[in-house]
Amino acid sequence: MKQFTQHTGIAAPLDRANVDTDMIIPKQFLKSIKRAGFGPNLFDELRYLDEGQPDQDCAGRPLNPDFVLNQPRYDGTSVLLARENFGCGSSREHAPWALDDFGIRVVIAPSFADIFYNNCFKNGLLPIVLSDVQVDQLFKEVEATEGYQLTVDLERQVVVAPSGETFAFEVDNFRKHCLLNGLDDIGLTLQHADEIKAYEARRRQKAPWLFDAIK
Amino acid sequence: MAAKTLYDKLWDAHLVRQNEDGSALIYIDRQILHEVTSPQAFEGLRLAGRKPWRIDANLATPDHNVPTTERSAGVDEIVDPVSRIQVKTLDANCDEFGIVEFKMNDHRQGIVHVVGPEQGMTLPGTTVVCGDSHTSTHGAFGALAHGIGTSEVEHVLATQCLIAKKMKNMLVRVDGELGAGVTAKDVVLHIIGVIGTAGGTGYAIEFGGSAIRSISMEGRMTICNMAIEAGARVGLVAVDDTTIEYFHGRPFSPQADQWDAAAAAWKTLVSDDDATFDAVVEIKAEDIQPQVTWGTSPEMVASVSARVPNPANEADAGKADGIRRALQYMGLEAEQKITDIQLDRVFIGSCTNSRIEDLRAAAEVVKGRKVAATIKQALVVPGSGLVKAQAEAEGLDKIFIEAGLEWREPGCSMCLAMNPDKLGQGEHCASTSNRNFEGRQGFGGRTHLVSPAMAAAAAVTGHFIDVRELMQ
Secondary structure, X not given: OOXXXXXXXXXXEOOOOOOEHHXXXXXXXXXXXXXXXXXXXXXXXXXXXXXXXXXXXXXXXXXXXXXXXXXXXXXOEEEEEOOXXXXXXOOOOHHHHHHHHHOOOEEEEOOEOHHHHHHHHOOOOEEEEOOHHHHHHHHHHHHXXXXXXXXXXXXXXEEEOOOOOXXXXXXXXXXXXXXXXXXXXXXXXXXXXXXXXXXXXXXXXXXXXXXXXXX | OOOOOHHHHHHXXXXXXXXXXXXXXXXXXXXXXXOOXXXXXXXXXXXXXXXXXXXXXXXXXXXXXXXXXXXXXXXXXXXXXXXXXXXXXXXXXXXXHOOOEOOOOOOOOEOHHHHHHHOOOXXXXXXXXXXXXXXXXXXXXXXXXXXXXXXXXXXXXXXXXEEEOOOEEEEEEEEXXXXXXXXXXXXXXXXXXXXXXXXXXXXXXXXXXXXXXXXOHHHHHHHHHHHHHHOOOEEEOOOOHHHHHHOOOOOOOOOHHHHHHHHHHHOOOOOOOOOOOOEEEXXXXXXXXXXXEOOOOOOOEEXXXXXXXXXXXOOOHHHHHHHHHHHHHHOOXXXXXXXXXXXXXXXXXXXXXXOHHHHHHHHHHHOOXXXXXXXXXXXXXXXXHHHHHHHHHOOHHHHHHHHOOEEOOOOOHHHOOOOOOOOOOOOEEEEOOOOOOOOOOOOOOEEEEOOHHHHHHHHHHOEOOOHHHHHO
């Protein structure tokens, strides 16, 4: 898994609530059997004025000038500021894949949908929950200052604004550990293979009908 | 011993290992695979030189991409080349790893969340996962079921476990008697309207109360299916006789010599009387009317007799802005009557509403009537080959065709437009699916979520109408 320790980058404000994963990466791009290459279609229906097709060269497509990530001042954005319930809807991991492929390393929001939140950690993308008031403050600061950058330090669990002000955030110890060290969690789980086998033997005794049925 | 909720019992029964940092390893009894969220997981296994932990815990079927028109020519004739590759990749992966798959033209193929229970793959007391958020459907049987991402699909294939953290418990209790013409879909849309699209985030929701107890297994599946639209990964209904009865004679159900032991174990799958929930929501069944969504989130829902809201009346600026944006996208006026919304297409199907009972309810409404001249297309897409065969045995196909609806092959169809069934820009659709997000059913398409009976009523009138008016 991709490692995440510390990151500094341009922040951009995506000012709408309940951004769903259909919006992050529309369904027609889910037909790919790869994990990479979704970046050009991130937020496709917000970003372009026409309907995107898989395998299309996006360079010549008409851009929506009102969309925040199309504005030159947000070129190279790697920290996305968002509103509540970001990533709701479909479980598609293509959403974090698309964000990552575009170059986003951190998403900051007052709340995330559960499945999306979980999927981020599997891809070295850090979702950070701050309070409504704090997120509001960051929205105001980023809109007021061109070239506004945020620093995120996972070890210390803080977001640092250009003013030096810090915002502490919570993260599960296990997820933090995996991200800091870029650990493969399948490998970690397989270290407990004996416990899994022991559980399975107990389960087979209690509920034998769950074994060897699907064949 | 401390009183436990159903969710607590299911969690405890599957705990392989509790780590000190609060994370846990839970055992997964069943995984369902489909073509969209599995290819990268199989590829991951191959790259790491890993094998599936337990082949007999998995079942696969293609559903999202498959065409729903005549397809006897097989996978090679899927017109969209990208869809074709994805379906063929699932076939190749299942063949390579020895996983049981109901391929596109197998008579048991269908939507994963219809096929799993129908085959008795999903059983009470199991943990069920799938790379699809509507896996919450299976909770209707007292199973702990939720959607996962592709990395987790790979993790479950490789280890038969998930790294998880326990959720909080919410009880949504619906007491009373549902009125005629008010269905499970109306119940769940109403609940989402009450608690909001993020109201269940972080929770496993158990649906209880006398109204839920009176609902069939099909209806309970519809309700749990949409738990995720209220933000909850898990929806649950306690096991009762209705649940147990459902599994008699299904292919992967316990066989005769194991049946009694299984049924006895399943009967314990209820929340203890004195169990405590972190949140409780109480709803009166009598307050629920046929529902229609008017906006671009499932929480943007109203009774069919109501009007579209006016953002000017919303005190919260953020919410007012959301309403304004939704009305603009949907091409609706503030305070317009829901019954004045004119429709272009009707879609009856999806993992929410494509089971036999849904088709019967729709057929009852359209029987002896004709699809309105202004409707460009009305689709009926059964959830599986077995549902299709059952409906045909009951003559429902003839009723639909006679009324001017199209009778299709099983698949996800117009729910998410990954196949040829989609909305055109600006078109309004009465849809029995689960998401009214922007572009979900096609670029610029406008989705209104309703029950099968309400969709059928809209098909024959051309606009929304309280289905009870057609039932008199």
